Each structure stands twice: as C-alpha cells, then as structure tokens.
Amino acid sequence: MKQYNTTRENAIKELLKLVESAWKDINEECLNPTQVPMKFVLRVVNLTRMMDVLYKEKDSYTQSGGILKDYIKALLVDKVPIEIS
Numbered sequence: 001m002k003q004y005n006t007t008r009e010n011a012i013k014e015l016l017k018l019v020e021s022a023w024k025d026i027n028e029e030c031l032n033p034t035q036v037p038m039k040f041v042l043r044v045v046n047l048t049r050m051m052d053v054l055y056k057e058k059d060s061y062t063q064s065g066g067i068l069k070d071y072i073k074a075l076l077v078d079k080v081p082i083e084i085s
Contacts, residue, residue, distance in 0.1 A: 019052075053068075053071065054068065
C-alpha cells in the first residue's frame with residue numbers, strides 16, 4: 001500500500017486479481033501434459049486448494065472455530081446419506 005500509495009480496498013482487489021490469475025495458470029497446467037508426473041502436480045494442486053480454503057475469507061487456520069471446524073466435522077464426523085433404490 002505504501003509502495004503504490006493506494007488504499008487497503010484497492011490493494012485487496014489487486015491481490016484477488018492475482019489469485020484469480022494464479023488459479024487460471026494452475027488449471028491450465030493441469031489440462032496440458034507436462035514432463036512433471038501428474039502425481040506431483042496433483043499434490044501441489046491439493047495443497048493450493050487447502051490454502052484457498054484456509055485463507056480465502058479470513059485466517060481460518062489461526063481462528064479455526066468458524067467455517068474450518070464445520071469443514072472438518074463434515075469430512076470426518078458426519079455420515080454421508082446413501083439411499084439404495
């Protein structure tokens with residue numbers, strides 16, 4: 001903010017544009033075959049997805065009582081309803 005003499009809101013908008021651009025790059029790399037093994041690429045993508053969940057709206061890692069607690073509960077505690085017809 002000091003370097004470009006801008007407001008907090010403008011800085012946040014620019015950072016969100018960078019994040020969106022990075023996601024486009026990640027998705028493009030996943031679609032195009034590379035010399036890097038797909039197992040490695042998927043690990044990087046999953047780490048990136050986890051960081052997005054943890055830090056998208058707020059710092060859910062440090063203040064884990066909110067949405068992160070619900071995600072963990074849904075993943076590990078709640079049963080998935082299965083109906084057999």
